[in-house]
Amino acid sequence: MDFIKEADVVVVGGGVVGCAILRELSKYDVKCVLLEKEPDVACGTTKANSAILHAGFDAPTGSNKAIMNVLGNRLYHQLEDELDLDIKWTGSLVVATNDEEVETLKELLERGKNNGVPDLAILNREEVLAKEPNLTTAVAALWAPTAGVCWPFEAALRFAQCAMQNGAEVIRNCRVTGFVKEDGKIIAVETNLGVIKTKCVVNAAGVYADEIAHLAGDDSFKIHPRKGEYILFDKTVCNDLVYGVVFPTPAKNSKGILVCTTTHGNTFIGPNANDMDDKEDTSVTAPGMDQIIASARKLIPNLPMGAAITEFAGLRAVSDNGDFVLGASCVEGLFNAAGMQSPGLTAAPAVAEEIAEAVAKYLPMNKKADFKAALPKQVHFTRLTDSEKADLIAKEPLFGRVICRCETVTEGEIVAAIKAPCGATTVDAVKRRTRAGMGRCQGGFCGPRVTQILARELGISVADVLKERKDSHLYYEKTDVKGGQE
Amino acid sequence: MKELKDLYDIVIVGGGPAGLSAAYSAWQNGAKSVLVIERDRELGGILQQCIHNGFGLHHFKEELTGPGYAHRCIELVKDKSEIECLTDTMVLSVEKDKTVVAVSPDHGLIKVKGKTVILTMGCRERTRGAIRIPGERPAGVFTAGAAQRMVNMEGYIPGHKIVILGSGDIGLIMARRMSLEGCKVQAVLEICPFSNGLTRNIVQCLNDYNIPLYLSHTIVKIHGKDRVNGITVAKVDEKMRPIPGTEFDIDCDTVLLSVGLIPENELSRGLDLKMHPLTNGPVVDQHRQTSLPGFYAAGNVVHVHDLVDFVSEEAEIAGKFAALEAQGKLDGNTKFVTVTAEKGVRTCVPQCLNLPEAGEQVRLFMRVANPERKVKLVVKSGDNVILQRMLPVAKPSEMIAVDIPAAKTELIGSSLTVFLDKEA
Numbered sequence: 001m002d003f004i005k006e007a008d009v010v011v012v013g014g015g016v017v018g019c020a021i022l023r024e025l026s027k028y029d030v031k032c033v034l035l036e037k038e039p040d041v042a043c044g045t046t047k048a049n050s051a052i053l054h055a056g057f058d059a060p061t062g063s064n065k066a067i068m069n070v071l072g073n074r075l076y077h078q079l080e081d082e083l084d085l086d087i088k089w090t091g092s093l094v095v096a097t098n099d100e101e102v103e104t105l106k107e108l109l110e111r112g113k114n115n116g117v118p119d120l121a122i123l124n125r126e127e128v129l130a131k132e133p134n135l136t137t138a139v140a141a142l143w144a145p146t147a148g149v150c151w152p153f154e155a156a157l158r159f160a161q162c163a164m165q166n167g168a169e170v171i172r173n174c175r176v177t178g179f180v181k182e183d184g185k186i187i188a189v190e191t192n193l194g195v196i197k198t199k200c201v202v203n204a205a206g207v208y209a210d211e212i213a214h215l216a217g218d219d220s221f222k223i224h225p226r227k228g229e230y231i232l233f234d235k236t237v238c239n240d241l242v243y244g245v246v247f248p249t250p251a252k253n254s255k256g257i258l259v260c261t262t263t264h265g266n267t268f269i270g271p272n273a274n275d276m277d278d279k280e281d282t283s284v285t286a287p288g289m290d291q292i293i294a295s296a297r298k299l300i301p302n303l304p305m306g307a308a309i310t311e312f313a314g315l316r317a318v319s320d321n322g323d324f325v326l327g328a329s330c331v332e333g334l335f336n337a338a339g340m341q342s343p344g345l346t347a348a349p350a351v352a353e354e355i356a357e358a359v360a361k362y363l364p365m366n367k368k369a370d371f372k373a374a375l376p377k378q379v380h381f382t383r384l385t386d387s388e389k390a391d392l393i394a395k396e397p398l399f400g401r402v403i404c405r406c407e408t409v410t411e412g413e414i415v416a417a418i419k420a421p422c423g424a425t426t427v428d429a430v431k432r433r434t435r436a437g438m439g440r441c442q443g444g445f446c447g448p449r450v451t452q453i454l455a456r457e458l459g460i461s462v463a464d465v466l467k468e469r470k471d472s473h474l475y476y477e478k479t480d481v482k483g484g485q486e
Numbered sequence: 487m488k489e490l491k492d493l494y495d496i497v498i499v500g501g502g503p504a505g506l507s508a509a510y511s512a513w514q515n516g517a518k519s520v521l522v523i524e525r526d527r528e529l530g531g532i533l534q535q536c537i538h539n540g541f542g543l544h545h546f547k548e549e550l551t552g553p554g555y556a557h558r559c560i561e562l563v564k565d566k567s568e569i570e571c572l573t574d575t576m577v578l579s580v581e582k583d584k585t586v587v588a589v590s591p592d593h594g595l596i597k598v599k600g601k602t603v604i605l606t607m608g609c610r611e612r613t614r615g616a617i618r619i620p621g622e623r624p625a626g627v628f629t630a631g632a633a634q635r636m637v638n639m640e641g642y643i644p645g646h647k648i649v650i651l652g653s654g655d656i657g658l659i660m661a662r663r664m665s666l667e668g669c670k671v672q673a674v675l676e677i678c679p680f681s682n683g684l685t686r687n688i689v690q691c692l693n694d695y696n697i698p699l700y701l702s703h704t705i706v707k708i709h710g711k712d713r714v715n716g717i718t719v720a721k722v723d724e725k726m727r728p729i730p731g732t733e734f735d736i737d738c739d740t741v742l743l744s745v746g747l748i749p750e751n752e753l754s755r756g757l758d759l760k761m762h763p764l765t766n767g768p769v770v771d772q773h774r775q776t777s778l779p780g781f782y783a784a785g786n787v788v789h790v791h792d793l794v795d796f797v798s799e800e801a802e803i804a805g806k807f808a809a810l811e812a813q814g815k816l817d818g819n820t821k822f823v824t825v826t827a828e829k830g831v832r833t834c835v836p837q838c839l840n841l842p843e844a845g846e847q848v849r850l851f852m853r854v855a856n857p858e859r860k861v862k863l864v865v866k867s868g869d870n871v872i873l874q875r876m877l878p879v880a881k882p883s884e885m886i887a888v889d890i891p892a893a894k895t896e897l898i899g900s901s902l903t904v905f906l907d908k909e910a
Contacts, residue, residue, distance in 0.1 A: 232615070236755060280711060283622045286728070310615030312623065386587070390595035397591035402525065402576035406752075410589075442613040444629040448636050462642050467625035471712035474625050475642035478667060 001180070004194035007033040007169075009359060011202045012176050012189070012212050014041035016152055016348045017340045018204035019159035024352035025202075026166035028365040033198075034160065034168065035191060037175040038469060040429040041422060042156035044206045046345070047432065048230070048282065048314025050271060051152050051262060052245050054343040055092060055144035057112025057120060058255060064324040066115045068347035068354070073146055075349040083158040084377050085150060086263045090244030092147035093128065095138045095299060101249035105142045108250075112144070119145050132242055134300050147245055149263045152345050153432040157422060159348075162375050164421045166368070172425075173470070176205075179216045179334075186216060186333035200333040200362055202355055207279045207317045209325070209338035218329040223339060225279045225315040228271025229288040234307045234440045235266040242267060246299060255342065257295035259303075264435065269296035269303070276315065284311045309440050316341035326351060327358050335359060379416065382408040403453070404446040406439020414450060418457045425458060427451055428468040451475065490570075490598055494519045495812035496805075497586045497600030499577050499753060502531020504606035504785025506559035507798040509569050511805030512604075516813055521598060522563070522571040523588055529571055530556030531608055533794065535635045538659055540686070544795035555794060572596075580605075580753050584780060601812040602780045604804050605754055605768070609786040611656075612746040619651075621708030621717075630656040630744040634663065643667050645740025649717055650674045651705055653681040653688070655792070655883075657744025662691035664742075671697045672736050675719060677704040677726050680857045682746075682883050684792065705741070706733060714739050747790045757781065762837055764827075765789040769837045772848045774804035782808045789835050789851070792885045796851065800835075817842060823867075823902050830854055830861065830906030832882065839902070845895040850888050852904060854880045862907040865890065867898040880906070 009025055011018045014036030025032040038044075053076050059065035080087045096102045105122055112120045121143045123131070128138045135141075160170050171193070180188035180195065189196045205212040210223040233241070241259065248256040259269050270292045289311060297303050319325050319339025324347065329336050335358055337351050344351075359365065381399055384392065392412070393400035399412030417424045417433035424430040427437070430450050437443030437450065451474055455462045466472045495517040498505045501524025509520045528534060533541070536552025543549055546558055563569045575590035584603050588596045611629035626645055628636075633644040634656065648664050650657045653676040661671045674692060679702045681688055692699050700719070706728050707718040716737050720728035749767040751759075759768040760777035767788040768776040774784045784804035785797040810816040819840040827834040832855040839848060850865070858880040865873040865888065872894050880886060890898075 231618070236752060283707070284618075284620050286618075286620045286706065289618055289620070306616075308615060308618060309613065311618055311620075386595055386597075389589065393589060393591065393594040397594075400589045400591040400594055401574060402578075402589060405525070405576065405750075408576075408578065411591075440613075441610045442615050444611050444613055444632050447628075447632055448640060452640065462640070467712075469712045472625035473713060475636055475644055476646070478637075478641060478643055 001188065001195060003188065003197040005033060006197040007031045008199045008363065008365070009202060010035060010189050010196055010198040011204055013204035013206055013209070014156070014160065014170065014172070015044050015046040015204060015206050016042060016156040016159065016345055017337050017351060018202070019156040019163070020348040020352035021202050021204055021337060021355050022163040022168050022170070023159040024356040025359065026163040026168040027367055027371045028356065028360065029368050030363065030365045032163070032168045033196065034170045035174040035176060035189070036170065036172045039173055039426050039466065040424070040432070041160050041170065041172070042153045042432070043468070045314055045317055046152045046156050048312050049152060049228070049342070049345060050258065050260060051149050051345070052092070052260065053087065053148040053150055054346045055112065055120070055147040056115050056117045056343065056346070057108050057142070057144060058250065059115070059343065061111055061114040064326050065343060065347065068324060068350040069343040070116045071350035072343070072347040076150065076346070079349060082373050083162060083375050085155055085158060087148050087150045088261070088263050089146070089148040090261060091143060091145040092245035092247065093132065094142040094247045094249060095128065095135055096140045096249050097137045097298065098139065102140050104249045105140060108142050117144060117146065132244070132246060134241055134302070135246065136301060137298060149245060149261060151263050155345070155348070157433065158375060160422050161420065162373070165372050165375065170422050176212060176215065181217070184332055186331065200335065200359060202335045202337060202359065204337045206340065207315050209317060209336065213329060213334065213336060213338070216329070216331045216334045218331045218334060218336070220330055221325050221338060222320050224318045225276045226318045226341070227274045227276050227281065227313050227315055229284050229292060229313040230268050230270030230311065231289060231292060231308050232310050232312070233267045233304065234309045235264065236440070241300060241304070248295070248299060257292050259296050259299050269293070271314070279315065282313045282315060284313050288313070310442055324351065326354055328362070333362070379413060381410045381413055403449050404434070404436035404439065406441050407435040409434045409436040409446070411453060414453050415457060418454065425454070426466045426468050427454065427474065430454065490521070490593070490596060491519060492599060494521045494598060494600045496520045496602050496604060496808050497584070497598055498522045498604045498606055499580065499586065500524065500531065500606035500608060500787070501529040501571055501573065502606060502608050502785065503533055503555065503559050503794050504608065504787070504797050504801040505604070506563055507801035508604045508606055508784055508805035508808070510559070510562040511802035512809035513563070513566055513568055515806045515809035517809035518568055520569045521600070522569065523575050523577055523586065524571065524573045525576045527574050529560050529573060532631065535631070535638045536659070537638045538663070541794050544793065545798045559798070577753060579756055582757060582778065602782060602808040604808050605781065605783040605787055606785050606801060607750040607753060607787045609747040609749045609790055611743070612748055614743060617745055619705050619708060622710055624708070624710040624712055624714050626710065626714030626739055627708065627741045627743070630660045630742045633742050634660055637663060637667060643669060644742070646670065647672060647738045648740045648742060649736055649738040650742045650744060652676060652744035652746070653683050653699060654744040654746065655683045655687050657742060658683045658687040658691040660742055660744070661697050662695055665695045665697070671695070672738050673697070674699045675703045675705065676701050677722055678702070680881070684883060704728065708741060714741055717741060747786065749787045749790065751787060754783065754787070762833070764833050765835065770835065771838045771840045772836045772846070773807035773840070774800060774836070775807065780811065789833060792883060796885060796887070823898055823900060825850070825902045825904070827852065828903050828905040830856070830858065830908065831904050834904050839898070841895055841898065845892040847892045848890045848895055850890065850904060852886045854882055854886070854906065857881050858906060858908070863888065863904065864907050865902065865904050867902050870897050870899070872897055872902070
């Protein structure tokens, strides 16, 4: 058999969980490769969720979710600096609007304590209003100071970049089509690009994790996509709507529709929760938007709907039993990190440690002495002081050209995002890395310019630049013009 | 590379038709140093991508294309030693002490101060997100202006089978433009029961190309995972809600949005200028001075205009008075008047007046809320009717201008209202 590559561990899926696992594996003396079917990492659940680093009071005590959540939350406090992550430790409130809900808060408080969540407290109305003046309907709230908000795409990318800095490899546009087994044991992964020899596989394939497991012969679980829709607001218009994470008292199959700040200072409302059949259906719906607006208004009656700048939806990867599916599969050489719905983002670094330990026992593998934990700091032009800005432009003039007006993103930052390890190759990939196009005009001004910068830096035609997925062309050559002749 | 001064008579933010017209007018009125700061690689603003004709009939008394109009404006300011223009330079902030902070690859970080500042940042397009169109989020959904830039300036088309949502002027112009590029424009959809574009554009851009205009219709779903592959459309009721059962599909690979323009006022908000909730621009007096002394504003940043000619006219007012103020020649006016749009008139600019004792001719620009026929426009101060005019037709898409002669401004008290008298 011809192999395009040989590895010790192949990670399937480049979401935040797969990337965190890749980073953890890169601490060991093994060759690890991550395969992502899309043109960029973090294109599935990771790019469309609530971005919350949960405190950990929600999941049943003793569940994988509860254990990994509390541990993961602690790990992010450490990773924040190492990986230069944008995290705001805002704390979270679960708001009760009547006495019945206050009883639920007490249950959550008790569960949280059992889960090992530190410093939980129930606040009275005055204390809630002191934190969040717009929560005019609150009678009490559960306060969890260890919760925060992050930028999930950035977390995934920085995990991947840290792994790459330690010798791991990320292959994008690479779809797993099957596995080669010998004596029941996985020895290679078949992909659209060719066969990759490996000693074991970690399945972090998000909503497709059950299908990947099935390809390997593990039918022990199913993943059901559960859609959540969101509405995002302009940050300049409503940056003081809420200052942190605000949950209603929880509903049956989700934590409810929340009003929440983002790490970049926008506010969003959502998500609702609808079980789907289609694992690709991330469309937003009129009834869905009506539902989240109505629910959010119960928390914040004066919601400024005119300041909405975009709507989006993501799919949660929900397992049969509702918990994470973690560890060695029934198929030798396969490890699952599946069913990673909320608090999957928070849990990701803890899950990574758990999986890496399991893989270490299987292979075996040993920790490297020279693991480089810290990544170089990112340049955010808009956060620099005036003299830092002046110095940077003097050194690199492209930082003096602002491409995205709404978010003040410079050409220098965009070129850096394209040239970085696991660099941007699409317009949406640039947007996720730099925020160009994330503001109130949603790329109306900078979109064509970003497209042209990508074409120039990648050495391709503007007509070949993609928005996101493989057939998402943005522009076409004019049909009747033969270039350059008057 | 130009050596910049520390202090200018006037710093103008934005080098489109408003900024350039303001600069020229300031020069005509004696300003000795004017700096125009433009973010794009050339002056002229959005006009440079508007390669169709129909510009300049009022202002230059001849019909020009967008770049033609821009060229005229550029010709007026170039080679004047008192006017400097910076391109490829983005203003990051404007401080209350009239320091303007900007960056460019050539000049690095720039800090200049004006005795006065004129804000002429223009406007931007409303997006899909602002109007909450359901469906997937594939490639192929563009604002009409972004598509226009690609087609007319960069030489690429956004797709081949086009549907345009919104019958604003840019949408209508793009319907014709895409047809001329060999694309098939399947439909123009308008959620209102009337078009939001100029009548001449309906005729010249849709009717002449057999492009259907669906009034009271909107998109209820965008289809396509990677690239748009169709839309579902529905008729809407009088509250603009889709009517169940009226849905139909249109085959297309591109959706262009022409659903409104929003004055670009992030810098104005940074200055805490008093803003008007309906124009989305700063509140200005008849000289286009904002609520902050020494700061003027003109053009689409104040209110979205129908014709660039009126943008120039407004900017010339701002340029003149900013120049007079910079030279210490502006007399303190004594009579403050609030101007309020009521009953059928949606907006009126200026929103206040600072009148001298002797009176001063004032021009009011208004837009009506709904299409009307045979109505009387009334300008009243207290019980005094200052002016009235019969309007055979009034459309929200077309600005109405009325002049109040200097002599009549003496009759104005502390407030002025403009409204439509429909009983007339």
